[in-house]
Amino acid sequence: MSAPLTRKGAATRERIVTGAATLLRERGVDQVSLDDIRAATATSKSQLFHYFPDGRSQLLLAVARHEAQQVLLEQEPQLSDLGPPGSWSEWRDVVIARYERQGTRCPMSALTRQLAPSHPEVGAVVAGLLTEWQRRIEAGLARAGVEQARTRAIIILAALQGGISLLLATGDSTALRVALDAAIADLLETPSGAP
CATH class of the missing domain: 1.10.10 (Arc Repressor Mutant, subunit A)
Structure with missing residues (x-):
């Protein structure tokens, strides 16, 4: 318009x-x-x-643009609060619960599949979502003092996307849980000397 x-x-x-x-x-x-x-x-x-x-x-x-925004909004405030001890497990729990509720029906995937052949701009919607998601994870890693925060953010997002893809294909969230836990394992540990 x-x-x-x-x-x-x-x-x-x-x-x-x-x-x-x-x-x-x-x-x-x-x-x-x-x-x-x-x-x-x-x-x-x-x-x-x-x-x-x-x-x-x-x-x-x-609607695809709306759904892309919802993916990130449904992770709030945990996504914006990433960094300190405890924040990573809270965020993980929110992400896993969201995708378990969604199950095998992903409106974002269905929309992009249907629109992609005739609407090249749908690729930009997906790319924008993934870029912003990675940026937000990277910001949390930087707040946590993680070296090579960008590389780690890519690893975490790749684990998430792989786990989500398997959940969509099988209806089982085990792969999502295992992949995400492995990607953030060191961030889940309480620093030595902390209660």
Whole structure:
């Protein structure tokens, strides 16, 4: 959309995106139509196409951006608090609980699979999510005084992504738990002399 949205317009657009995201999480991308989204968000057809003139694919891309933000928001405040002893185990528990709740249905993966062939910008959404996630982990490692924080952040994120992929394929979170625990094992230890 070229013209900036009014506050009311931005709220309406956000209502459509969050409503669509909720439906897609519950039913899956292939099971939700624009009519379903209109009904769930109390949106008229003209409103829907006002905010998403290119239709379903444009709305799905907006939902993918929303879901990417949710991945990080659902790790707060633990993700921003990474650094001191105890913070790593709290964050790990939040991440594992989030993905266990999600199970084998990942709206982000489903959206990117469906959009990727015709929407190259979806790659930028995924890349942006992973870059920001890595940056936030790296900041926590720096606060913890870890050397080569960037390299360690890459290792931790790779362990996370590998574990998440296996959970999505099998429905079993064991690989996610094992990989993440191995990647942050030394950060889970209490410093000597600490209670």
